[in-house]
Amino acid sequence: MAPLPGLAGLLPGELAELLGLPPFRGVQIFKWISRGALSFDSMTDLPLSLRETLAEKYRIRTGSVKSRLEAPDGTVKSALAFGGGTGIEMVLLADGRGRKTVCLSTQAGCPAGCVFCKTGTLGFRRNLSAAEIAEQFLFAGDLSPGISTVVVMGMGEPLLNLAEFRRACAFLCHRDGPGISPRRITVSTCGIADGIRDLASGGPPVRLALSLATADEELRKALMPITKTNPLPLLKEALLYFQEKGGGRVTLEAVLLGGINTGGKDARAMAAFARGLDVVVNIIPWNPVEGLVFSGLPLREPSAGETAEFRRLLEKEGLKVTRRYRRGRGVSGACGQLGESARTCAEAPMYAPAQPAAERLIRKSGADG
Numbered sequence: 001m002a003p004l005p006g007l008a009g010l011l012p013g014e015l016a017e018l019l020g021l022p023p024f025r026g027v028q029i030f031k032w033i034s035r036g037a038l039s040f041d042s043m044t045d046l047p048l049s050l051r052e053t054l055a056e057k058y059r060i061r062t063g064s065v066k067s068r069l070e071a072p073d074g075t076v077k078s079a080l081a082f083g084g085g086t087g088i089e090m091v092l093l094a095d096g097r098g099r100k101t102v103c104l105s106t107q108a109g110c111p112a113g114c115v116f117c118k119t120g121t122l123g124f125r126r127n128l129s130a131a132e133i134a135e136q137f138l139f140a141g142d143l144s145p146g147i148s149t150v151v152v153m154g155m156g157e158p159l160l161n162l163a164e165f166r167r168a169c170a171f172l173c174h175r176d177g178p179g180i181s182p183r184r185i186t187v188s189t190c191g192i193a194d195g196i197r198d199l200a201s202g203g204p205p206v207r208l209a210l211s212l213a214t215a216d217e218e219l220r221k222a223l224m225p226i227t228k229t230n231p232l233p234l235l236k237e238a239l240l241y242f243q244e245k246g247g248g249r250v251t252l253e254a255v256l257l258g259g260i261n262t263g264g265k266d267a268r269a270m271a272a273f274a275r276g277l278d279v280v281v282n283i284i285p286w287n288p289v290e291g292l293v294f295s296g297l298p299l300r301e302p303s304a305g306e307t308a309e310f311r312r313l314l315e316k317e318g319l320k321v322t323r324r325y326r327r328g329r330g331v332s333g334a335c336g337q338l339g340e341s342a343r344t345c346a347e348a349p350m351y352a353p354a355q356p357a358a359e360r361l362i363r364k365s366g367a368d369g
């Protein structure tokens, strides 16, 4: 028997239309789902007969939690399974000051193939639907209500799944639902110039982070193959456009790879790229992932000295610099480490060759990772 369709992620009007109910019923069901209701029976302001009909024909969520790992710093990494055994990971972070942030995935696997990222080794399996993106937020809320901040930095490249991400944002930001301000949602891209322009002109007005890694074009091509079709000058133009449209300050994420991108030349290239843009550079010492190599050598974490020196060099160039506080490493839930459990919760191996749909997507976007 085919699994029942899920209702999570739909907006009040969509629920009312789908279920053939008056608009106020759509709002009631939406509110229950957004607050984490796990059964129709718990929706006590709905008539009993409606609750019974809903339970016969629908489920609330389509995903399930396969495993959870909690790090000593309170970070929780959840492996979730969606339709067809699609496995993804979602991370909940607490910053010690009571602010809770969820890190969402937008794709199962990723077509971009950045060499320093675990997810990049998985290949691309499929885009997540808006409902599957929204459900991650709900699963995080089961663990810890009151999430105020969302980062879209999990598995996948969000700007290659922008339509579904937009719909998920409509859920996250809805005033009758989670009510997250778009300015508290940060989308991180590996550098899809068309996607940045599309986001700038079509919204939502979320914050943007560019995973830059290096502003040395040749090195970036080797580290992040997406650069071959999205060269740095094109990316800079897209960022200028984003800021012209009122997108605000952009974060340049600089993952630091020991001995590779932490020298004076790298700092000067980054400063040249940043010129004319309103940016802050977030330096992220690479989080170890076993088996990742570059130019035949295993990648390594930068030493504390290398990190401090690179920061000094950037500041000397006049850049504003922050350093990401490392969280979630104990559960491989830190930046660039997602993907381990995705293998085990997928029915079909995520290491399978890219599906035709993925190849089309890569060609369309210009990614060739």
Ligand code: SF4
Pocket: 110, 111, 112, 113, 114, 117, 118, 119, 120, 121, 154, 155, 156, 157, 189, 190, 211, 336
């Ligand atoms: S860093 Fe982001 S875009 Fe690059 S492979 Fe990993 S998930 Fe994909």
